[in-house]
Amino acid sequence: MRAGFPEFRLGSVLATSFTATLTERQGDPVERIPVPQRLVDWLAVNGLAVDSCTTAQLERARELRESIHLAATAAALKEPLPGPAVQVINDRSAEGRAAAILTPDGEREWRLSPSSSVEDALGVIAADAIGILAGERDGRLALCASPTCRAAFFDTSQSRTRKWCEMNTCGNRQKKARFNASQRKRPRPEE
Numbered sequence: 001m002r003a004g005f006p007e008f009r010l011g012s013v014l015a016t017s018f019t020a021t022l023t024e025r026q027g028d029p030v031e032r033i034p035v036p037q038r039l040v041d042w043l044a045v046n047g048l049a050v051d052s053c054t055t056a057q058l059e060r061a062r063e064l065r066e067s068i069h070l071a072a073t074a075a076a077l078k079e080p081l082p083g084p085a086v087q088v089i090n091d092r093s094a095e096g097r098a099a100a101i102l103t104p105d106g107e108r109e110w111r112l113s114p115s116s117s118v119e120d121a122l123g124v125i126a127a128d129a130i131g132i133l134a135g136e137r138d139g140r141l142a143l144c145a146s147p148t149c150r151a152a153f154f155d156t157s158q159s160r161t162r163k164w165c166e167m168n169t170c171g172n173r174q175k176k177a178r179f180n181a182s183q184r185k186r187p188r189p190e191e
């Protein structure tokens, strides 16, 4: 982690890990990629290393992020997908020219072209979002139960009953809030 910047929230699903670079959307939002270098850092952590990023590229990345968030939220609510958001996702997907590479160890790596690596990385993220939105992957899109969060996340639990985008943050906070509320209701011995 670089000093002074909010930490990343990393999940196992690329598209929703990306939308989680803005958290507490319904409360006090926390921007986790506030400067181009932080997008470079985030991409590196997610197997999409790029050399550099401009302010314009960061803006395009955020536009894609918010489009994925809108589309995933609509999908979770079983509402029609918003046309402009779908357009952005499709455009970024079409622009990307990343190649999937199979390593000798049998793992997949993304090879980005040196001249357009941020665009290629965004293409990989957009394609990942399309896979989820199209229902191709085993799981369910849902919204976090935390009222200050409401992040769209991809539930791959067997029971498909996950309530929070992340147990360590939203889940624990909700539990603590409920515990505190129940403590307050109980009269103290000295009262």
Ligand SMILES: [Zn+2]
Binding pocket: 144, 145, 146, 149, 150, 151, 164, 165, 166, 170
């Ligand atoms: Zn949450």
